[in-house]
Amino acid sequence: MSVPASSHDAAPTAFSGRRVLVSSVSSDSHTWNLVFLQLLLEDLGHEVTNIGACVPDELLIAECRRHRPT
Template sequence: MRQQSSRNGSPRKVVLSTIPSDAHTWNLLFLQLLLEEHGCAVTNLGACVPVETLVAESVRCRPDLIVLSTVNGHGVHEGLDVARAVRGRRELDGVPLVIGGKIDTAGSRTAADFRPLLDAGFDAVHVGVTAVPDFLALLERLPSVGHDGTGRRAYVDAAR
């Protein structure tokens, strides 16, 4: 069942992407369907996305949320470049940025294992068996944002 899309009824815009080295696609398709099921309008950039492409598309779309899904184990390193690039763009100020999946090759299962990603600018890291329910709980709390920082604040407050 399609759920309410946002507080004012217009769909939340989500840019869905991955890191440059990651060729896996079923994770992206899963998340696209999950987000659409929850009323979001998703721009899925597909596999092996260069950081510049992710930033350029995000600046063009002005999303309410940027979601990275990565499962090849390199997210712990390449995610840092993504976070720094996104946080370096004033146009994307206040846009929540989250990452999830199989982010390293050690099978780390809690967000606390990924402190450097949070320090670099991610608002939440979703790993392990609670990744999807935790992500959906935060999505429900995300206001329909402009770029005044309210979305990011809501996400951070709920995630930490």
């Protein structure tokens, strides 16, 4: 039985996607949607930083300024 190759098996290539920050607001504790979104975006070639769920507004703003998503 053969297993299809995924992009995770490929050798690293030069970054050609966008820098993306995924998170949810302080009132949203869902985490699986963030993980799924992160994996999807990474498979599409984007650099993803996941700062998690229930992120206070001030921290979300600070992380956006620090990471400079494009």
